Amino acid sequence: DRHVVVQTFPKRKRADEQMRESEERFTLFAEHSTSVLWIFDAKTNRLEYLSRACEQIWGESRDVLMEDWSRWTERLHPDDREHVLDVFKGVLGGDSTTCEYRITRADGSVRWIRDTLFPIRDEHGRVRQAAGLAQDITRHEGALVYVVDGGEAARQALTRMLQGAGYQVKVFATVRAFLEAAPVLVPGCAVLNVSAVDAGDLMVPRRLMARRIGLPVVATGERRGDVGLAVQAMKAGAIDYLEVPYTTDALLAAVASALAGIQDAAVGNREAEDARSRVAALSAREREVLHGLLKGGTNKTIGKELGISPRTVEIHRAHLMDRLGAHTLPEAVLKATAGLKPSTSQNEAKRRGDGWRGQ
Structure with a gap:
C-alpha cells in the first residue's frame, strides 16, 4: 500500500498543477x-x-x-x-x-x-x-458622432450639419452627462465645445483616455485671439481643434479623420486579441520557452536555463509555433509580441496621458 501511495502522489500533484495551469x-x-x-x-x-x-x-x-x-x-x-x-x-x-x-x-x-x-x-x-x-456582431459603420455641450442653437446646427453628411448623431447637453454614458457608448467621435471659462471641459479627452475609452475628441471653441485654448485642448488629448466659426468642410474633415482612426484601431485590436488568446492557450512550459526565444535564446541556452534538453526545447518550440499559427520563428516572435502587448487603446491612453509631460 505504501508503494501505491508513493507512486500515486506525484501523479496527483501533476494533475493538480495541470488543473491550476x-x-x-x-x-x-x-x-x-x-x-x-x-x-x-x-x-x-x-x-x-x-x-x-x-x-x-x-x-x-x-x-x-x-x-x-x-x-x-x-x-x-x-x-x-x-x-x-x-x-x-x-x-x-x-x-x-x-x-x-x-x-x-x-x-x-x-x-x-x-x-x-x-x-x-x-x-x-x-x-x-x-x-x-x-x-x-452589431455592424457599427464608424459613422456615429456625439455632440457635447455648447448652446442649444449651436448643438442643433451642428447636428443638422452632421446628419446632412450621413452621420448618426447623439446629443449630450452637458459634459457630465457625456462622461457618465461614455463607458457604454458605441465607438464614435465626440465633437466637444470647450470654453476658456470652464477649464473642466478641456480635461474631457484626458479623462476618456485615463478610463481607456476609445472616443476621439474634436474640440471646438472661440479663442478670441488667445492661442492658449487650442494648445490646452490638444495637450489634453483632443485630436483636432477648430476655432469657431469653422467651415463645414473643416469640421467634416476632422470628424472623418477621427473615425478613420477608430476603424484602424479596431482592426489592430482584433488582431491583438487573437494573438493574446493564442498566447494564453500556451502551456506553462511553452510560455517559458517563448520568453526564452523573445530574449534571443537558442535551443541550447534555453534548455540550460530551464533544465531541459535542447531536443525538448525544440519540441516545445514547434508546439508553440503551431498554437500561434506561425510558420517561421520571426513570425512567431511578432505574433507573440502582439499578444503580450496592451491593446491599441491602452497604448494610446498611455501615450496621450504621458506624452505631454516633457513638453
Missing part, C-alpha cells in the same frame, strides 16, 4: 477577450462566472448581472426573448447550439449578439451547467 489560462483569456464568457449553474439558477466584457456590450455592471439573472432576460429584445429562452432550456437539456438575438440596453440602443451555447456535464453525464461565448 488550465484555470490560469482560462482566466487570462476570459478577462482579455472582447467576447463575453459566461457559466450558468443549473442547480442554483445563478450565473457562476461572467467575464468583464459584458459591461461594454450589455452596458450593465458585471456584479449587477451576476447578482440578478433576471436583468439578463430583461435586456433581451421583446421579439427575440421567447426564442432565446427556449434555446437556453434546450442547452440545459443537453443541446449545443449557436443563437443570434438582439438586446436592448439601458440607453435604448440595440445590439446584435451571437451566442455559442453548450452544456457542461458532471461525471454521471447530467447537465450541471450551461455555458457560452457571446459576441457583439
Whole structure:
C-alpha cells in the first residue's frame, strides 16, 4: 500500500498543477477577450462566472448581472426573448447550439449578439451547467458622432450639419452627462465645445483616455485671439481643434479623420486579441520557452536555463509555433509580441496621458 501511495502522489500533484495551469489560462483569456464568457449553474439558477466584457456590450455592471439573472432576460429584445429562452432550456437539456438575438440596453440602443451555447456535464453525464461565448456582431459603420455641450442653437446646427453628411448623431447637453454614458457608448467621435471659462471641459479627452475609452475628441471653441485654448485642448488629448466659426468642410474633415482612426484601431485590436488568446492557450512550459526565444535564446541556452534538453526545447518550440499559427520563428516572435502587448487603446491612453509631460 505504501508503494501505491508513493507512486500515486506525484501523479496527483501533476494533475493538480495541470488543473491550476488550465484555470490560469482560462482566466487570462476570459478577462482579455472582447467576447463575453459566461457559466450558468443549473442547480442554483445563478450565473457562476461572467467575464468583464459584458459591461461594454450589455452596458450593465458585471456584479449587477451576476447578482440578478433576471436583468439578463430583461435586456433581451421583446421579439427575440421567447426564442432565446427556449434555446437556453434546450442547452440545459443537453443541446449545443449557436443563437443570434438582439438586446436592448439601458440607453435604448440595440445590439446584435451571437451566442455559442453548450452544456457542461458532471461525471454521471447530467447537465450541471450551461455555458457560452457571446459576441457583439452589431455592424457599427464608424459613422456615429456625439455632440457635447455648447448652446442649444449651436448643438442643433451642428447636428443638422452632421446628419446632412450621413452621420448618426447623439446629443449630450452637458459634459457630465457625456462622461457618465461614455463607458457604454458605441465607438464614435465626440465633437466637444470647450470654453476658456470652464477649464473642466478641456480635461474631457484626458479623462476618456485615463478610463481607456476609445472616443476621439474634436474640440471646438472661440479663442478670441488667445492661442492658449487650442494648445490646452490638444495637450489634453483632443485630436483636432477648430476655432469657431469653422467651415463645414473643416469640421467634416476632422470628424472623418477621427473615425478613420477608430476603424484602424479596431482592426489592430482584433488582431491583438487573437494573438493574446493564442498566447494564453500556451502551456506553462511553452510560455517559458517563448520568453526564452523573445530574449534571443537558442535551443541550447534555453534548455540550460530551464533544465531541459535542447531536443525538448525544440519540441516545445514547434508546439508553440503551431498554437500561434506561425510558420517561421520571426513570425512567431511578432505574433507573440502582439499578444503580450496592451491593446491599441491602452497604448494610446498611455501615450496621450504621458506624452505631454516633457513638453
